[in-house]
Amino acid sequence: MPDGAALAGRYGDTAKRRTTTRWLLIGLGVFIAVVMIAWAIWGSGLGGASSTLQYTATASEAVDGSHMKVSFAVDAPANTAVSCAVEAQNVGFTVVGYDVVHLKPTPKTHQVVTKSLITYEPAVSGSLDKCWLS
Template sequence: MPAGSPTLAGRYGETAKRRGTTRWLLIGLGVFIAFVMIAWAVWGSGLGSKTAALQYTSTASDTVDEQHILVSFTVDAPAHTAVSCAVEAQNLGFTVVGYDVVHLKPTMKTHQVVTKSLVTYEPAVSGSLDKCWLS
């Protein structure tokens, strides 16, 4: 039988042309997967977005009485950007006993200090900032 016959190729494997095509398909697939992973990492890091510039920190809490607690926190956000923050109060068992969302209006300031009074349905021992987001 001749070396290039279809019977031999079927019995012993692919031809050289077929192997070259498969190699290029695998290289193309690898490049595509690498591109998707790099794009996902850049998108996930928030590069170029206002969210990357949003920072917030819970600074203090002070129990006023059995049904009120003051929670203080700072927010650093781009100027002229509305921000909303969730504030919560917890009891001794770490159960949330008070919760509210604070809406900060757009302002020229990039740093804001906020104090929020929360009403609780049980005595609270701590209050904290849960999270903030751009509104």
């Protein structure tokens, strides 16, 4: 009857192969960890200009059956162009009006904007979808 070492050599389960497999798995684990950490840092906006961009909707008012006013505040770095998506919604939360507002670069870091949206059916609420540096 063959011993364990002879069977291992015949079928490929050698100490060298186990060591190689172990190092490949360790390398793969380190690679996945580095990618996840980089993704978390990039996703949080650390170190980028977008981490200083803050925005919030302040008010909305239905003017009539086809117009909605949405007011919002934007805090962005000075002399930086910003774009914001504004939307109006009906009773069923369907978007019935949408527009992108482009704010020109200004030395001010805080801006308050009111945008009048045209809607294709009566809207009951208006909101700020998102803002980004442009």
